[in-house]
Amino acid sequence: MDRTAKADLVSTLNGVFNHSAVVVVAHYKGLTVADMQKLRSQMKQAGATVKVAKNSLAGIALEGTDVASIKPLLKGPTLLAYSGDPVAAAKVAVDFAKTNDKLVILGGAMGTTSLNPDGVKALASLPSLDELRAKLVGLIQAPATKIAQLSTAPAAKLARVFGAYAKKDEAA
Template identity: 70%
Template sequence: MDRAEKKVAVTALNDVFTTTSVVVVAHYSGLTVAQMQNLRKRMRDAGAKVQVAKNRLVKIALEGTSSASITGLMTGPTLIAYSDDPVAAPKVAVAFAKEFDKLVILGGAMGQTALTPDSVKSLATMPSLDELRAKLVGLLVAPATKIAQLSTAPAAKLARVFAAYAEKDKEAA
């Protein structure tokens, strides 16, 4: 890789660190090519990306960004996983690490907050943005549904009372 290519790579990585909401750093030593392709596919399906870059270039790209706290994690064969959704990359990384023990999560960053491996795992258990939006819409729609149920309930109760009296009269006759 010549100097111009390194500059382009550092610029691209700097853009990643300034625009994404979460970055996860992990060791991938021992993973096969097929497993790495599987990880990339899972990340892509979740709206996240995985990138393997030289640690030295990553450290240069991290300078002056809010994710600079992960500089110390960049030793050995590392990869970075990142996404705009703060839950997507950690969720896929943690699930993949459970399945393949060769992927070891070292930590990460969410904005200026440094993440430990445990905090990445706890972030992975949170619902995604889409799930939160669905819950919010459900909460907004729920009161209207309850009002509709309450307005029809008295009529239904009245009909059951009349039916019970009619049944009682049939038995008495």
């Protein structure tokens, strides 16, 4: 890799670190190419990205960013998983690590907050942004349906009362 390509990679990684909500660092030693492709596709479906970069270049790109706390984790064969959604990259990485013991989560960062492996797992257990939006829409819609039910309930009760009186008169 020549000097300009390295400079481009550093500037690209710096932009990624500045704009990502979460960055997860993991060892991938022993993963097959098929496993790595599977991980990349799962990350892509969740709106996250996996990047394998030389640790020294990633360390340079980390300087001056909020996630600079992950620099000590960059030892050995590491990969970086990142996303704009604070939960997506962590969730996919933790789920993939459960089924494949070759992926070892070292830690990560969410903004200026440094995360150990347990912190990444806790972050992965949170609902995603889309799930939270769905719950919020459900909560907003619930009162409207309750109001509609309450407004139609008295009319339905009146109709049943009149119906009962009509049947009573017919029987008599």
